[in-house]
Amino acid sequence: MTALLRVILVIALLCLSMAVHAGGAKIWSGEELYYTCAACHGSKGEGLTPRHAPKIAGLEAWYLERQINNYKAGIRGNHPGDLYGSQMILFARTLGNDDEVVQLARYIASLPRTPARQTIKGDLGRGGEIYATCTDCHGQRGEGNKDSDAPRLAGTDDWYLASQLRNFRAGALGYSDQDRLGKQMADSVRNPLIDDASIMDVVAYINFLGTDDSTSKR
Numbered sequence: 001m002t003a004l005l006r007v008i009l010v011i012a013l014l015c016l017s018m019a020v021h022a023g024g025a026k027i028w029s030g031e032e033l034y035y036t037c038a039a040c041h042g043s044k045g046e047g048l049t050p051r052h053a054p055k056i057a058g059l060e061a062w063y064l065e066r067q068i069n070n071y072k073a074g075i076r077g078n079h080p081g082d083l084y085g086s087q088m089i090l091f092a093r094t095l096g097n098d099d100e101v102v103q104l105a106r107y108i109a110s111l112p113r114t115p116a117r118q119t120i121k122g123d124l125g126r127g128g129e130i131y132a133t134c135t136d137c138h139g140q141r142g143e144g145n146k147d148s149d150a151p152r153l154a155g156t157d158d159w160y161l162a163s164q165l166r167n168f169r170a171g172a173l174g175y176s177d178q179d180r181l182g183k184q185m186a187d188s189v190r191n192p193l194i195d196d197a198s199i200m201d202v203v204a205y206i207n208f209l210g211t212d213d214s215t216s217k218r
């Protein structure tokens, strides 16, 4: 998509979302609130690669809630070079109150967790060795762990995982002083510093975990 078309899309969606919220005191359900999100994240939360919008269906409600609130507060997406994150700040800010965020997060978490298309290949042996350093927080099977505040990775879009690992490494994620968990995650890819080949290998391994049915059970 060209830059101009993207800007037009974003403005049109923002107008739509504001029109919805201007509609009075109605309490919107998670499903209704999701209409604006669907234009980029897909009608079932499956993600739309051309918009750089990841699959969000079936992520845990507690993680979704935190990320939406982080965007809303400008704790995530506020790095000057983070074009995609800054778009998300705009949309998170169209959500009215905490209850809307809770309803929306619950709705997205309930969407079917269909497998993402796999586009990245790598050395699974090496990927498994690297992933062994991630399991304490993200779980043996990449299923995520609420106690460590670490999200599910298995079954997520591989291009997005790789892009986020590069963003953490570059400091575009975990940028804000208030983003304690983002900074902690950034430390995990900086000490020791993870190179591009290792990112491909570990993401290929997470792909492999995502093909295992046991991680998609709720």
Ligand code: HEC
Pocket: 009, 010, 013, 033, 034, 036, 037, 038, 039, 040, 041, 051, 052, 053, 054, 056, 064, 067, 068, 084, 085, 087, 088, 091, 092, 104, 163
């Ligand atoms: C104009 C397109 C667009 C719209 C509309 C949009 N998003 Fe996004 N969203 C993105 C992009 C692009 C990213 C990836 C940001 C990045 O690369 O860091 C993203 C990231 C996210 C993430 C982070 C996922 C993760 O795994 O960390 C969540 C959660 C999210 N969006 C929820 C929503 C919700 C809820 C709405 C509706 C209120 C919405 N988005 C509307 C484009 C959009």
Ligand code: HEC
Pocket: 066, 130, 131, 133, 134, 135, 136, 137, 138, 148, 149, 150, 151, 153, 156, 161, 162, 164, 165, 181, 182, 184, 185, 188, 189, 202
């Ligand atoms: C000390 C705990 C910890 C370790 C170790 C750790 N992570 Fe994380 N990771 C987190 C937390 C917490 C988050 C969520 C950060 C946030 O709230 O923005 C996260 C987020 C991520 C994300 C972004 C997911 C998304 O949907 O946006 C990716 C990708 C990721 N971690 C991959 C890894 C990989 C690969 C490793 C091993 C090399 C690893 N992590 C090691 C705690 C950890």
